[in-house]
Amino acid sequence: MSGKAWGGRFQKSAEAWVDEFGASIGFDQQLVTEDIEGSIAHVTMLGECGILKADEVEAIKGGLEQLKIKADNNELEFQVENEDIHLNLEKMLTDLVGPVGGKLHTGRSRNDQVATDMHLFLKKRVVEVIALIESLQDAIIAQAEDNVETLAPGYTHLQRAQPISFAHHLMTYFWMLERDKQRFTESVKRIDISPLGAGALAGTTFPIDRELSAKLLGFSTVYQNSIDAVSDRDFIVEFLSNGALMMAHLSRFAEEIILWSTDEFKFIDLDDSFSTGSSIMPQKKNPDMAELIRGKAGRTYGNLMGLLTVLKGIPLAYNKDMQEDKEGMFDTLHTIVGALKIFEGMVRTMTVNKNVLHTAVHNDFSNATELADYLAAKGMPFREAHEVTGKLVFTCIKRGIYLLDLTLADMKEGSDLIEEDVYEVLAPEAAVKRRHSLGGTGFDQVKIQLDKAKALRK
Numbered sequence: 001m002s003g004k005a006w007g008g009r010f011q012k013s014a015e016a017w018v019d020e021f022g023a024s025i026g027f028d029q030q031l032v033t034e035d036i037e038g039s040i041a042h043v044t045m046l047g048e049c050g051i052l053k054a055d056e057v058e059a060i061k062g063g064l065e066q067l068k069i070k071a072d073n074n075e076l077e078f079q080v081e082n083e084d085i086h087l088n089l090e091k092m093l094t095d096l097v098g099p100v101g102g103k104l105h106t107g108r109s110r111n112d113q114v115a116t117d118m119h120l121f122l123k124k125r126v127v128e129v130i131a132l133i134e135s136l137q138d139a140i141i142a143q144a145e146d147n148v149e150t151l152a153p154g155y156t157h158l159q160r161a162q163p164i165s166f167a168h169h170l171m172t173y174f175w176m177l178e179r180d181k182q183r184f185t186e187s188v189k190r191i192d193i194s195p196l197g198a199g200a201l202a203g204t205t206f207p208i209d210r211e212l213s214a215k216l217l218g219f220s221t222v223y224q225n226s227i228d229a230v231s232d233r234d235f236i237v238e239f240l241s242n243g244a245l246m247m248a249h250l251s252r253f254a255e256e257i258i259l260w261s262t263d264e265f266k267f268i269d270l271d272d273s274f275s276t277g278s279s280i281m282p283q284k285k286n287p288d289m290a291e292l293i294r295g296k297a298g299r300t301y302g303n304l305m306g307l308l309t310v311l312k313g314i315p316l317a318y319n320k321d322m323q324e325d326k327e328g329m330f331d332t333l334h335t336i337v338g339a340l341k342i343f344e345g346m347v348r349t350m351t352v353n354k355n356v357l358h359t360a361v362h363n364d365f366s367n368a369t370e371l372a373d374y375l376a377a378k379g380m381p382f383r384e385a386h387e388v389t390g391k392l393v394f395t396c397i398k399r400g401i402y403l404l405d406l407t408l409a410d411m412k413e414g415s416d417l418i419e420e421d422v423y424e425v426l427a428p429e430a431a432v433k434r435r436h437s438l439g440g441t442g443f444d445q446v447k448i449q450l451d452k453a454k455a456l457r458k
Helices: 016-022 025-048 054-072 085-097 099-105 110-145 166-191 210-217 226-231 234-260 288-311 320-349 354-362 368-377 382-399 408-414 422-426 428-433 443-456
Strands: 151-156 159-165
Touching: 025 054, 025 085, 025 099, 025 110, 025 210, 025 320, 054 085, 054 099, 085 099, 085 110, 110 166, 110 226, 110 234, 110 320, 110 443, 151 166, 151 354, 151 428, 159 166, 159 428, 166 234, 166 443, 234 288, 234 320, 288 320, 368 382, 368 422, 368 428, 382 408, 422 428, 428 443
Parallel strands: none
Antiparallel strands: 151 159
């Protein structure tokens, strides 16, 4: 006899190392609260439907409530031989309340039970992730409000392009995160579905009320197909996808923070709380937290690809392969929660070196487009204006100066259309102010953008 809950037809037990390989309790114990909640709802429904007697329901619920208290206090001890969170809790329950505990599993299977657990788990955690995204957005807004008129070089190809408001650059990440938040929010609709009562795959002969158990658990609806209920892992794939895309955004932001904090840029100083030193070089201040976030993006991509690969070739309905849906989910959740918390603190406490940024934007050719636009506004075809400006830039490069250092006579060698007012046009402050197009970097537009962002956070 195998001694397992499912061991009636088995005459032989697996060796311990085989049990250990097949067990999931090492990681699915994180579902302990949700498993107990699902069981309480299920047994309550069994009582309401007359499937179990009132005293049986009372005894089982009493035992589950005791287990919940112990779980909250981290007092439960899980055993590998009981395989997973479901059988571990069932064994603990029967130890508490006796054989009646075995009636809890009436009208359900571990297949719909584990799916229910994960729906409950993700429904709670996605709400927590959204709150953390909003905290990071608040930190970005706070830094942006303090840097609306801080000039910075804007880049394309990591080459100086045009002067911008530093706040405008920071707010780019606010809007990336806003889309991330929308994706997580929208995904709740597909998480908020109850598989409980679908059984192994075909439903059950017991007169259960799936809509009642769903209501007791706070689900909005139930799966309409019992096979789909136990086979669906779309909601986890979607969570992993949303997490991976958000980590791509955070990784890009981390890369810029890493660059900005170097001696070559010196645009920002990171707070000591989010930096580390070197064991051999005393002068070092390394942006390790930003680097870790950049690196951890890769593991979230791996978790997404891992589950997609697991799912792509398995037939309906449940297969043991689907046990591989959990570790990646837990890991991505842990990773994105940590990354969001770290980033919020890192952004909120970083010091923006406004003088360095001011010097940088005045010692480059990021105002070259202003000269081309100036000539185009005076009637010169833009392509010709582009060439004239390029030649003047080349002149400056040969002489080791910048456009604002050229005399008016030098300018006129490029075109007689250039007048004294060109110096006002070429000033980086003026270049930024003039960009009034919707969503542009003009100071007034950035303030409008901030107002819209803050309205979203109310």
